[in-house]
Amino acid sequence: MSRKIAYVQAFNEAVRQEMQANDDVFCAGEDIGAFGGVFQSYAGLQKEFGERRVVDTPISEQAIIGLGVGAAVAGLRPIVDIMFMDFIAVAFDQIINQAAKLKYMFGGSATVPMTITTGGGGGLSAAAQHSQSLEALICHIPGLKVVYPSNPYDMKGLMTSCIRENNPTIMIKHKRLLGMQGDVPEEPYAIPLGKANILREGTDVTVVSWAKMANDSVDVADQLASEGISVEVIDPRTMQPLDTETIVASVKKTNRVIVVHEAVRFAGLGAEVAAQIQEEAFDYLDAPVGRVAAPFSPVPFSPVLEAHYQPSPDRITEAIRSVLARPGA
Amino acid sequence: MASEFLMPKLGLTMEEGTIAEWLVGDGDDVQAGAAVLRIETDKTETDVEAAHSGRLRFAGDVGDTFACGERIGWFLADGEEPPAGSASTAAPAASTTAPASTTLAPPTVAAAATTPGGRILASPMARRVAAERNIDLGAVRGTGPGGRIVSADLDGLTSAPPAPAPAVAAAGITLAPAAGIGGIAPPATVAARQLADLLGIDLRSVALDAREGRVTRDTVALHVRGVLAAASASSLAAASTSAAAPSSSLPPAMQAPSTTIKLSGMRGTIAKRMHESLASMAQLTLHMDADLDAVVADREQRKAAGNAPSYTDYVIAATARALTQHPVVNSQITDEGVALLPTVHVGMAVALDGGLIVPVISDTATRGLESLSAESSRLAAAARDGNLTLPELEGGTFSVSTLGMFGVDGFTPVINPPNTAILGVGRLRDDVVVNNGDISTVKRLTLSLTWDHRAFDGAPAAEFCQTIATLLQDPSALDTPVSS
Structure with a gap:
């Protein structure tokens, strides 16, 4: 049965249902127990499952991830929370050199069925150390799977898949989407990792974007439809592995594409998407792949500057118009 | 460059x-x-x-x-x-x-935008579509930013005038043979794979781009054009004496070839003409021995004098004279019927590296042995040096082809169109002859006459060969020019 719940509740429900289904699943993180997490992602879980399965940890990201890696190798299925994505930098050795590598280093005899959850993205005037979009950094590491849902339905299905996945996954919750309402079935369900979602079908131009930007892109597409411009919006949902096939199929249909993301433009995932498109669909392009992204600068604290910094619907619209431009027509 | x-x-x-x-x-x-x-x-x-x-x-x-x-x-x-x-x-x-x-395309109106380096501004999509449809982008007006041609600018356009022939590498690419064997797909660019997918082409049948060592978009396009041309050619009246089917319709090599000889240039011309010959005529071959004791003796004498014709020269001289006596053999089939040609010009096949060429000894029947021998030597040398001129290759009414130097007696030469016959000359050998119980040897060679049964029948063909054999028994007659 389906009903409307928030993005953060969809996350919470996926964790609760998997904990009910599997005693090996447990959670650990800063303030996730009695407090339920700074974003209430884990609200009510300690009460239901007890302190052994919902663990409040000291403020040490290295310890949190390290605990998860060890427990995972020992046979449990940990969910470990890093409050803000910015803080994964503190635990990069545990993430990059341990979690992502153990299966490889032990020839497959050790597995790390661990889910790292964290809050990403800006828009809350949380300043340069609490607003970053660092998905490109972790997508660069073989051994990690990275998901970044754009709506409550995808959140529940993808979080369920992350918990059930036998390799380390990183679930990024967009902070500005936590309250987003959407239809979510009550019963457990899983959305396969590595499968993109066509949020909106169109024929003139393809927009590839994820998380909050995917929603903004759909809004822009709705607006442009009134002008007769048909925009297809693709949300990869899983950033690693990336569903290039769906993107390429769309580009072959529309012949024009832009990538929209909140992260800085330089070496952002837009560069990877553009590169894959030119490798796989060069002969289908009528225009260079466009990118809409943040400037090469830390995220500003000032609400006015942050609004200027983040890709806006106006900039997305402008980018779509520029790849469609045929001044000589 | x-x-x-x-x-x-x-x-x-x-x-x-x-x-x-x-x-x-x-x-x-x-x-x-x-x-x-x-x-x-x-x-x-x-x-x-x-x-x-x-x-x-x-x-x-x-x-x-x-x-x-x-x-x-x-x-x-x-x-x-x-x-x-x-x-x-x-x-x-x-x-x-x-x-x-x-169906020539309409005259072009405006040239495409180009960079200072002369590169036409066109989107990758437009380039692919243009290659598929054989459209000259230079004649298309671009409507994209800076005049870039986009795919929509090609809507409704079909092939443009200055498109080079498909067979000679439209894009200036050099082809290598198709490399696919069994179920293994050949190396191919992503674009080539996609284009082949789109068009339902088996990549294993597509030639490789020799420069890239893999199938490219261009070689797929060439392949498709070849298939289209073949389809078009075969639908053009089967009865017409048109070109042999292009090789592009053939299945790929059943093994990875160690090398592939291109059917281009001389090889291509030979392939086309010989296939055309067999496909369009009713050819059959008879063999007849000719005794050459008299020729051998005559040649020994001339050798002593320092100007010996070759045995082939004797046969050509005898053939030229026989042709004047059997005009139906010196003929050509035309729309009006079998045209008897009054003048005899015998072509002689000269083997070259990788092919052969047939220079023509003009007015053959009017030449004495000495003149004929001098001309055949000159033409053979010119052929091997690549110095033949077009007139020296034209107008042959009959051909003589020799394989005797390789130990061959009889074979089935293929008529050089539009002739109606060709004579093959075998090796000179010693044969044992039994005559009323007496055993002796004789110098002999085998003549192989291929003729077009549409033009004449077996009896006149045999009579023509008998005349040659008879003439070869009297070499002195070969030195007398015949006025034709």
Whole structure:
């Protein structure tokens, strides 16, 4: 049965249902127990499952991830929370050199069925150390799977898949989407990792974007439809592995594409998407792949500057118009 | 870097074109896209645009006819000369008449936007579509930013005039044989795979781009054009004496070939003409022995005098005289019937590396042995040196082909169209003859006559051979010119 719940509740429900289904699943993180997490992602879980399965940890990201890696190798299925994505930098050795590598280093005899959850993205005037979009950094590491849902339905299905996945996954919750309402079935369900979602079908131009930007892109597409411009919006949902096939199929249909993301433009995932498109669909392009992204600068604290910094619907619209431009027509 | 200017193929069925007028001077600087040449096909007269910019040097004169894809000139940079060994590769124009296409594209109006380096601004999508449809992007007006051609600019356009013939590498690419074996797909670019997918082409049947060592988008496009041309050719009256089916319709090599000899140039001409010969005539071969004791004796005498003709020369001399006595053999089948040709010009097959060529000993029957021998030696040397001129290759009414030096007695030579017969000459050997119980030896060789049964029957063919054999028994008669 389906009903409307928030993005953060969809996350919470996926964790609760998997904990009910599997005693090996447990959670650990800063303030996730009695407090339920700074974003209430884990609200009510300690009460239901007890302190052994919902663990409040000291403020040490290295310890949190390290605990998860060890427990995972020992046979449990940990969910470990890093409050803000910015803080994964503190635990990069545990993430990059341990979690992502153990299966490889032990020839497959050790597995790390661990889910790292964290809050990403800006828009809350949380300043340069609490607003970053660092998905490109972790997508660069073989051994990690990275998901970044754009709506409550995808959140529940993808979080369920992350918990059930036998390799380390990183679930990024967009902070500005936590309250987003959407239809979510009550019963457990899983959305396969590595499968993109066509949020909106169109024929003139393809927009590839994820998380909050995917929603903004759909809004822009709705607006442009009134002008007769048909925009297809693709949300990869899983950033690693990336569903290039769906993107390429769309580009072959529309012949024009832009990538929209909140992260800085330089070496952002837009560069990877553009590169894959030119490798796989060069002969289908009528225009260079466009990118809409943040400037090469830390995220500003000032609400006015942050609004200027983040890709806006106006900039997305402008980018779509520029790849469609045929001044000589 | 010098670029070749090739006779364009203006339609799927156009085989050749004749230079009607050069619109610029030899050595003039020309711009890509400018009309520089007017050509005639048998259906139309049309202007041809320069495919490149540069100094245009002619390789053909007004009135010359070239097969599509043959070089008619060079585009050169300043101070550059045509590459060495670039003498015209023109072969005699095929005698078959193929109707030229009447579906010429409309005259072009505006040139595409180009960069200072001359590159046409076109999106990758537009380039692919243009390659598939054989559209000259230089003639398309772009509507994208900066005049870039986008795919929508090609809507409704079909092939454009100056498209080089498919068989000679439209994109200037060199083909290597298809490499696919069994179920293994050959190396291919992503674009090539996608194009092949889109068109339902099996990549294993597509030639590799020799430069890249893999199947590219261009070789797929060439393959498709070849298939289209083959389909078009085969649908053109099966009864017509048109060209052999292009090789592109053949299955791929069943093993990875160690090397593949291209069916181009001389090899291509031979392949086409010989297949055409067997496909269009009712050919059959008879063998007859000729005694050469008298010829051997005559030759020994001349050898002592220092000017011995070859045995083949004797056979050619006898054949020429026999042809004057059997005019039906010196003939050509025309629309009106079997045309008896009054003058005898015997072609002699000369083997070359990778092929053969048939220079013609003109007025053969009027030559004495000495004159004939001198001419055959001269032509053979010229053939091996590549110095034959077009007139020396034209007008043969009959051919003689010799394999005797390889120990061959009899074989089945293939008629050189539009002749109706050809004579094969075997090795000179000693035969044992039993005559009323007496055993002796005789010098002999086997004649192999292939003729077109449409023109005459077995009895006249045998009589013609008997005449040759008889003439070879009296070499002195061969030294007397026959007036024809």
